[in-house]
Amino acid sequence: MKSPTFAVVKPSRANYNLLHLGENPLETRLFPELSDDDKGDEAAVAKSQLQAGVMLAKRYLIQEVVGLGGMGSVYRARDMHFPNVNKLVAVKEMINSAPDPLVRQTIVQNFEREANLLATLHHPSIPKIYDYFTLESRSYLVLEFIHGKDMEAVINDTNGFLPEEQVLGWAIALCDVLDYLHKHKPDPIIFRDMKPSNVMISSNGEVILVDFGIAKAFQSGIKGTMIGTEGYSPPEQYRGEATQAADIYSLGATLHHALTRRDPRLEPPFSFAERPIRRINPAVSPELEAIVNRALEYDPANRFKSAAEMKDALTAAARKTGLLSRLGPIVSPVKNEGIKPLWKFKCEDEIRGTPGIHQGTLFIGSYDNNLYALNAADGKFEWKYPTDGGIVSRPLVVEGNVIFGSEDKRLHVVSARSGKVVWTYYTDGPIRSSPTIAEGHLFFGSDDHYLHAVNFNTGRMAWRFESADAIRSTPFVMTDMVYFGVESGDYYAVNFRGELKWRFRSKRAVTASTVGTGQAIYFTSVDATLYALDPRNGWVIWRFRLGKSSISTPCIAEDLIIVGAADGFIYAVEAKSAKEVWRFRTEHQVNGSPVLYKDSIYCGSVDGSLYCLEYRTGRLRWKFGTEGAITGTPLVYDDVVYFGSTDHHVYALLA
Amino acid sequence: MEKLFRWLFGKQQPPAEKATDIASTAPLTEEQLKAIVSSQSPQFDLPQLVAAAGQSVGKQRELNEDSLLAVTTTMAGNSGNLPFGLYIVADGMGGHQFGEVASNAAVRTVAGYVIKKFLPYLFQIKADLLEESFQEIMAAAVNEAQRVIQREAPGSGTTLTAALVLGQQVTIAHVGDSRAYFVYPDGRIETVTRDHSLVQRLQELGHITAEEAENYPHRNVLYKALGQGDILDPEIFTLAFPQLGTLLICSDGLWGVVAEQDIIRAVNESPNLQRACQNLVTAANAAGGPDNISVILAQLIG
Numbered sequence: 013m014k015s016p017t018f019a020v021v022k023p024s025r026a027n028y029n030l031l032h033l034g035e036n037p038l039e040t041r042l043f044p045e046l047s048d049d050d051k052g053d054e055a056a057v058a059k060s061q062l063q064a065g066v067m068l069a070k071r072y073l074i075q076e077v078v079g080l081g082g083m084g085s086v087y088r089a090r091d092m093h094f095p096n097v098n099k100l101v102a103v104k105e106m107i108n109s110a111p112d113p114l115v116r117q118t119i120v121q122n123f124e125r126e127a128n129l130l131a132t133l134h135h136p137s138i139p140k141i142y143d144y145f146t147l148e149s150r151s152y153l154v155l156e157f158i159h160g161k162d163m164e165a166v167i168n169d170t171n172g173f174l175p176e177e178q179v180l181g182w183a184i185a186l187c188d189v190l191d192y193l194h195k196h197k198p199d200p201i202i203f204r205d206m207k208p209s210n211v212m213i214s215s216n217g218e219v220i221l222v223d224f225g226i227a228k229a230f231q232s233g234i235k236g237t238m239i240g241t242e243g244y245s246p247p248e249q250y251r252g253e254a255t256q257a258a259d260i261y262s263l264g265a266t267l268h269h270a271l272t273r274r275d276p277r278l279e280p281p282f283s284f285a286e287r288p289i290r291r292i293n294p295a296v297s298p299e300l301e302a303i304v305n306r307a308l309e310y311d312p313a314n315r316f317k318s319a320a321e322m323k324d325a326l327t328a329a330a331r332k333t334g335l336l337s338r339l340g341p342i343v344s345p346v347k348n349e350g351i352k353p354l355w356k357f358k359c360e361d362e363i364r365g366t367p368g369i370h371q372g373t374l375f376i377g378s379y380d381n382n383l384y385a386l387n388a389a390d391g392k393f394e395w396k397y398p399t400d401g402g403i404v405s406r407p408l409v410v411e412g413n414v415i416f417g418s419e420d421k422r423l424h425v426v427s428a429r430s431g432k433v434v435w436t437y438y439t440d441g442p443i444r445s446s447p448t449i450a451e452g453h454l455f456f457g458s459d460d461h462y463l464h465a466v467n468f469n470t471g472r473m474a475w476r477f478e479s480a481d482a483i484r485s486t487p488f489v490m491t492d493m494v495y496f497g498v499e500s501g502d503y504y505a506v507n508f509r510g511e512l513k514w515r516f517r518s519k520r521a522v523t524a525s526t527v528g529t530g531q532a533i534y535f536t537s538v539d540a541t542l543y544a545l546d547p548r549n550g551w552v553i554w555r556f557r558l559g560k561s562s563i564s565t566p567c568i569a570e571d572l573i574i575v576g577a578a579d580g581f582i583y584a585v586e587a588k589s590a591k592e593v594w595r596f597r598t599e600h601q602v603n604g605s606p607v608l609y610k611d612s613i614y615c616g617s618v619d620g621s622l623y624c625l626e627y628r629t630g631r632l633r634w635k636f637g638t639e640g641a642i643t644g645t646p647l648v649y650d651d652v653v654y655f656g657s658t659d660h661h662v663y664a665l666l667a
Numbered sequence: 668m669e670k671l672f673r674w675l676f677g678k679q680q681p682p683a684e685k686a687t688d689i690a691s692t693a694p695l696t697e698e699q700l701k702a703i704v705s706s707q708s709p710q711f712d713l714p715q716l717v718a719a720a721g722q723s724v725g726k727q728r729e730l731n732e733d734s735l736l737a738v739t740t741t742m743a744g745n746s747g748n749l750p751f752g753l754y755i756v757a758d759g760m761g762g763h764q765f766g767e768v769a770s771n772a773a774v775r776t777v778a779g780y781v782i783k784k785f786l787p788y789l790f791q792i793k794a795d796l797l798e799e800s801f802q803e804i805m806a807a808a809v810n811e812a813q814r815v816i817q818r819e820a821p822g823s824g825t826t827l828t829a830a831l832v833l834g835q836q837v838t839i840a841h842v843g844d845s846r847a848y849f850v851y852p853d854g855r856i857e858t859v860t861r862d863h864s865l866v867q868r869l870q871e872l873g874h875i876t877a878e879e880a881e882n883y884p885h886r887n888v889l890y891k892a893l894g895q896g897d898i899l900d901p902e903i904f905t906l907a908f909p910q911l912g913t914l915l916i917c918s919d920g921l922w923g924v925v926a927e928q929d930i931i932r933a934v935n936e937s938p939n940l941q942r943a944c945q946n947l948v949t950a951a952n953a954a955g956g957p958d959n960i961s962v963i964l965a966q967l968i969g
Contacts (some may be wrong), residue, residue, distance in 0.1 A: 209897070242896050247869070277898045281868050281890050310874070531836070531907040544800070544905075546836055549749060552800035553836060553905045589904035590802060 060107065061085050067092070069145055072103055072154065084150065088157060091142075100157040101142060108149050116149075123151045130224065133196075137189035137220050158222070159215045163208035167270055173293045179270045180300060180330055185219040186211065186263055187323035194256045194319055202254045206262035207244040208269055243277035244269075248312060257312035260322060264307025264315075271296050271304070284308045291631070299329035351636050354652060354664040355391030359384060361402075363656025366446075366604075366644040370409035370428055374647075374654055376662055377403025377416055383424070384662070385414075385431060388652070391664060395431035399424060405456075406446040406486070406645070410468065417443025417456055423464075425471065435471035439464060445496075446486040446525075451508060455494050457483020463496060465510060475510035481521075486565075488526035488533065490547060495533055497522020503535070505550060514550035518543065523563040524575075524605070532587070534573050536562035542575055542583070544590065554590035558583060565605035565645070567613070569627045574613055576602025582615050582623070584630055594630030598623060600641070609648035609667055616642025616655055622665070624653075636665055714969030715741045716750040716832060721944030725920055726956030732759035732766035733918050733959040734774040734825075738782065740789070751789055752832035753781055754963045756845045758918040759825045760892060769825035769894050773812045777829050777840070780808035785833075801838040802903045805831055809840050809893065809901045816894035824892035827901070828860060828916050832965065837914060838905040842893050845918045845961075849909040850934045856927055859906060863891035913940075914965040917947070920958035924951045940964045 062085070066074045072089040079086035084105035091099040106123065108116055127144040143154035163182070167174065186206070193201040203224065212220040246261035265276050268284050272292040276284070285308070289301045303325050309315045316322035360380035367376040374388040379402040385394040401419030408415045414428045419442035425434040441459030448455045453474055454466045459482040465474040481500035488495045493513060497503040503516040520538035527534050532544045532553055538561040544553040559579030566575040572593060574584045578601040584593045599619035606615035613627045618641040624633040640659030647654045653667045718739045724731040738753040757773040759766025784804050788797045797804075809827065816823065826843025839847055844862040851857075861867065865888040869875045875883060893899065908914065913934050922930070929950055937943035944962050951960045 242890050243898075247874070275898070277896065278900045280871070281865075282872060310872075532905070546834055549834055551797065551833060551836070553838070554800045554802040586904075588906060589902065 062087060068103065068152065072101060102155045102157045104153045104155065106151045108151060120146055120151060127153055135189055135192045136218065137185055139220055139222060158212045158220055160213050163211040163213055163270065166213050167208060167273060173273060173295060174270055176296050176300060179267060180326060182219050183267050184323055184326050187319045187326060189221050190259050190263065190319035191323060200256065202256065203259050204254045206259055206266055208266055242281065247282055247310060255312065256318060257315050260307050260315050260319060264304050267304045268308065282310060297333045299333055303329060351634060351665060354666060357386055357391045357662040359660050359662065361660060362640065362658040363660065363662060364643045364658065365404040365656065366406040367647045367654045367656065368407040368409050369647060369649050373428065375407040375409065375414050376656055377405065377407065383407060383414065383416060386662065397426050397431045401442060404444050408447045408449060410449050415447050415454060417445060417447065423447065423456060437466055437471055441482065444484045448487045448489050450489040455487040455489060457485065457487065457496060463487060463494065463506065477506050477510045479504060484523045486525035488528060490528050493547065495526045497535055499523065501537065516545060516550045520561065525565040527566050527568055529568065534566045536564060536566065536575055538563065542566065542573065542585065556585050556590045563603050567606040567608055569608040569613065572627065574606045574627065576604065576606060576615060582606060582625065596625055596630040603643045605645040607646055607648055614646045614648055614653050616644065616646060618643065622646060622655055638663065711969035713743050714748060714750065716752045716965060716967055717940060718752060718754060718963060718965035719940035719944045720963045721948040723948045723952055723956065723960045725959050726952055728959060730767060731959050732770055733757065733920065733961040734770035735961045735963055736774045736778050737963050738778065749834050750832060750967060751785065752965060753778055754916055754965055755829040756916045756918055756961045756963060757825045757827045758843065758845050758959065759823065765820035765823040766825060768820040769816045769823040772815045772819050773825045773827045773893050776812040776815045777808040777827065780811050781831060801831060801833060801836065801905060805829065805838055805840040805903050806901065810899060813893055813899045824894040827893045830914060830916060832908060835908050835967065836905050837908045838903065841902045842891050842899065843889050845916065846922050848915040849912050850915050850931055851909060851912040852935055854931055856931050861902065864889050908967045915962065917962040918959060920960035921947055921951050921962050924954045924957065934964065940966065
């Protein structure tokens with residue numbers, strides 16, 4: 013709830029205590045006209061608001077509600093004392109409904125005293141006050157109307173990060189106004205409520221501090237167990253202490269929010285150190301990061317001594333980095349860091365699939381229609397087996413046989429040692445789905461819409477299940493059930509007899525395969541959602557919105573689900589809450605799937621690179637560039653990572 | 668039965684350093700075993716949710732600002748049996764700031780919203796799956812409650828710990844310092860929520876120790892509460908319902924007063940859930956009853 017154009021000075025500490033102390037209950041009932049029952053609640057709120065067209069104090073013509081506060085509304089109004097010009101003002105209303113006359117009187121006195129104080133303040137970043145008055149139970153402040161929007165809206169409405177120099181400019185202006193308030197005579201004024209929604213950015217780019225928060229102070233004064241503004245407040249403010257150092261902390265929190273786009277109200281209190289600015293937004297200069305960090309020191313003694321000192325540091329940083337004179341810095345891409353592959357092997361066409369490994373031999377299919385068997389240690393060619401179509405599926409190795417589908421519509425079973433065919437199985441469409449084995453049966457999908465269950469020993473079909481569309485995902489088998497999605501967006505859970513147990517519908521194709529635990533199954537869809545479903549009944553536990561569509565199969569890394577998407581990001585979300593823990597940006601779509609090995613995540617991107625990330629934080633350990641896109645899933649085995657690229661090569665790197 | 672014994676005493680041996688605690692709490696006597704077996708026996712042909720609740724104003728307050736709600740449904744038949752339960756505890760804050768209005772509004776609004784959402788899907792003959800996720804529904808319900816509280820009792824606030832049980836999933840929405848626990852029959856207890864209190868946060872950051880936390884002067888300061896602040900960010904997460912265990916939801920009138928081992932004992936040794944709830948309330952009052960006490964226990968049996 014924003015109150016963009018309100019400005020009142022908070023009661024001083026003494027007054028705050030007057031309201032806050034006194035164990036005798038303040039029988040304040042705000043909005044007494046609202047009844048407890050549910051009916052007509054919207055009407056009741058509307059009733060308490062002034063309607064457009066109402067003339068207030070025979071002078072202010074109400075135009076519209078521009079904000080809602082805890083104790084009333086903020087209106088835009090026209091000052092009719094200037095009938096020939098359209099002079100706009102902001103009218104902030106405070107409804108005083110305390111039944112106790114003494115309390116009522118105290119509230120009004122505070123209101124007027126603070127309005128008078130505000131009238132003595134003159135600073136370009138403080139809105140002018142024109143008038144104040146009290147009508148029955150309502151008090152009004154008439155203030156300068158500011159065209160523009162608050163910083164929170166600016167942050168939210170910006171795609172990507174704000175330019176550093178813009179934030180730096182705001183920071184300097186805010187230090188200046190804090191310095192002005194802190195040096196106020198006879199008593200320093202502590203703003204106490206610095207946060208993006210209390211900073212207006214006018215259409216001319218001026219920074220104006222609004223909502224000095226008389227209403228807020230009144231509110232927090234009578235809350236009892238709650239003190240402070242969550243997210244932006246320093247630790248000592250929760251204990252009721254408000255000093256200059258508290259304003260500096262809140263300014264630091266505000267700048268942190270603006271630079272990282274991470275709203276501290278959505279994070280645990282005092283957790284800024286866990287979200288280093290440059291890790292989220294590497295474009296920020298180390299100088300500015302250091303200044304914000306110092307403002308955010310837990311111990312007030314370690315922060316800047318004054319707003320003036322912080323302002324000096326900011327201007328020094330601006331001068332040093334030359335930030336005020338040039339546009340945003342250019343990010344230099346990370347290089348290969350001299351990583352040399354253990355070996356590489358060239359096929360005759362693109363490799364889009366995923367390798368398999370068995371007893372020292374690596375198996376991988378290529379668009380040159382061959383399945384290759386390579387020595388995993390040195391990449392030496394052992395044999396190849398030709399099919400009549402491209403191979404994108406992941407070969408499965410079982411009992412000395414390699415099993416894989418091909419776009420020639422067949423499932424091929426060949427000897428892992430010799431590459432000789434054992435049996436083949438025909439479907440009526442290209443096979444892009446990789447086989448899974450369970451209970452002596454192979455399960456795989458085909459573009460012919462069927463999920464096929466084939467006896468591994470005989471190569472005969474046990475049953476097939478007809479779905480609504482082509483099946484490109486790999487069936488996932490767990491506790492006697494087979495889970496798979498299809499290109500129509502339908503998602504099926506079928507038992508081992510081929511009977512449908514439940515069905516779910518996503519909005520677009522489910523090309524990615526499923527992973528799961530006993531409690532939940534996870535898959536992505538081209539509808540740009542990562543789903544968590546109850547494997548027993550298909551109810552949706554949570555949905556996580558990705559930036560774009562995804563055909564990447566999720567990876568379970570302890571309590572994290574890690575997955576890529578076409579927006580180029582690799583996402584890590586908490587399995588139980590669907591909360592994003594980190595995201596890492598690659599330069600192009602992430603269609604392959606991440607894999608976890610030890611404490612690293614390995615994932616390819618269409619940008620041509622294989623990325624190795626620390627799985628807890630998403631920090632880049634290294635990346636390795638190829639000449640083509642990496643769309644398959646890497647295989648990590650015995651500290652070696654194997655993967656193919658559309659540059660026709662198979663690579664082996666030290667993990 | 669033999670299986671149960673092995674399970675009880677075989678695998679999950681509590682760590683040795685807690686031997687003194689175990690001496691007074693381990694359910695080793697024949698009587699205790701009987702109690703466990705009678706209440707925990709997995710031999711129910713019909714899997715179902717069972718629940719009970721307890722509440723008391725306590726010994727030192729005149730007004731009860733806690734609210735609770737427990738809804739349990741059982742459906743059985745040939746076409747699936749999906750246990751559905753909703754369990755909510757809300758602890759209104761502030762003494763004189765309509766805490767009871769806030770907690771009541773929270774409990775009713777959340778329950779009304781969630782049940783309305785599920786009604787057509789659970790109680791219609793032919794129903795599709797609900798498109799929204801459990802977590803989205805809980806988040807929307809909590810936001811609705813936030814709105815209602817800000818309208819009905821501006822300035823007031825309440826904690827909220829709500830558990831939606833559907834099948835074997837329990838989805839918890841949590842704001843404030845009421846708590847949800849999983850209590851296991853082998854004497855383990857797992858706190859599944861995290862208090863949104865200043866003292867808890869300072870402890871997490873290592874600024875104060877556990878002992879200092881005990882005597883911290885601002886123990887009651889929350890940094891997050893329903894009805895407070897302009898952005899509400901409840902913690903919402905889904906866990907597997909504890910196998911053979913008990914879901915416990917309570918206000919700080921219970922957990923702040925009764926020691927964990929006594930909570931475990933009351934849950935595991937009472938003949939049934941109703942008695943367990945009453946025993947917990949009695950224990951809190953016996954310890955002085957400084958605050959309102961609310962407790963809900965739920966089990967998935969069969």
